[in-house]
Amino acid sequence: MFALTLALAPAGLLSSAALSQAQAQAQAQAQVRPSEGYTSPRTEHGHPDLQGNWGTATITPLERPAGQGAVLSDEEVARLEGREAEFFQAGLQPSDPDRPAPPAGTSVGGYNRVYFDRGDRVAIVDGEPRSSLITNPADGQVPQLTPDGERRRQELRDLNARFGEYDNPENRPNGERCLVSFGSSAGPPMVPNNFYNNNYTIVQNEDHVLILTEMVHDYRIVRLWDGERLPDHMRPWFGDSWGRWEDDTLVVETTNLHPLQRWRGIPSDELRVVERFRRTDDSTIRYEFTIHDPAYGQPWGGEIPMVRLDDLLYEYACHEGNYALFNVLSGARAQERQARESQQR
């Protein structure tokens, strides 16, 4: 994932400071304002108002580290956030101009730390600092694959094994091809990536909710009536999403995901995602997701705070500046040429 377009990185860099500020503010508020009893502001149509810009960058990982409780103590929060701050500061130090070249054949590394905006705070949900985004099952781990799930993942691996990693554009990841945001940023489920641009814009009218993901300007349109679902063979990148209001919560169900959407290596053709959006204070939406997929032995999911972002989103024009894919493919061709030439000598 390191061969990404450098031209895009400033977007992550520039929004970093503002996001941290907004997050710090929001977290201060979240700690003194539990969600119980919070009444969401309303739109002109009387629905809970989720509109605005939101960020999900956090250092809380998807899965819970071994030996860790679900809720972090104050000391643990201080240690994790302190370590992240030190890590970031270390990355700001000037590079040593006299350092030797890395050993031949090893990775030369990727971006400097300043290009990343993966958050610098732990996720706080309902006032609790969380050690993992996954909360279901209670152990904070992605459940085991069923034999059927293993088979589907293996089929995908077998398909990939028929090609070299750099043979064709189609052998590269979706994100590197700029087809969609990487990881599961636009989802569903919408899960923060460990890189940057974990920002969203939500717009509502009477019968739609639009969710824009900053990365690759991926947008989802959620329809709020009981309309005609897409036929099975129509599979847009972010699926077919239908929503309803349950009191103050927006509940969205999505099916028909694109076959190339393969978060965690599992083809999403049998995936159904249920998402729940609820305002828990002036600056937070509690975002819950549940994955229903026969690849796993049970439904699973988690909770992610979407924290109000008091800043604008950037245009993430990925494809237009995609030097990465060009360079990755032409680099592989150059290596092949070199290998042929050295064989001939």
Add this chain to the structure above:
Amino acid sequence: MNGIWQALGNAHWDIEPHTARAALAMQPGPVVPVPAEGVLALGAIGAVPAGMGIVVGGEIPYRPEALAQREQNREDYLELDPEIKCYLPGVPRANYMPYPFQIFQSDSKFFIAYEYAGAVRDVYLEDPGPPQVDSWMGQSVGRWEGDTFVVRVNGFNGYTWFDRAGNHHSPSMVVTERWTMLGPDHLMYEATMDDPQTFTSAWTVRFPLYRHIADNARLGQFKCVEFVEELLYGDLRKTPIGSEEP
């Protein structure tokens, strides 16, 4: 203005008045020019239909050097039109491409989601100040003048065009759009282009937008990046299609 809208007509081929022609790109023939190799196979489907244009007054007031650039753009059309590469379309081009777009409007937001390339515009209702960076779709700031939604768009990167006929602008262009409902299912759209670097005077396009009223109307998805990978990267495959084994 909530709903799915689309322009009718042939302005996306050429915003100026034009007769039909055989293809987007031509090559010299023994008698007259004929469709270029790259578009020949499309036959009549690849031909350009006639249109009365959408430029008020008919002609774009180019500066001489900008007009020469337009002619160059036509000459090298297949290499230069950003639409061929699935690049973001810019404004106003996004509004008369042959794809619908959906407006999401509320008391606090005005957002346009385009089917083509998944382009988006968050039209700010409060002016955030100068654009933070140049971009393909520009920065849009809207305000109501009576029943007309007036949007000022600037901060362009200058890489976008107006149509498939090489009409172009500079990064300093400022577009002023005027969106006015004519009835429940019709909008009149107007955009004035202010770009002294490219044009001798400001000029305007005007055309109606039509609401999609079918019961099952919904915005499709045309994320075309993967559709142009063979065009852009095909020669970088380990074994380019049609080539010998290496």
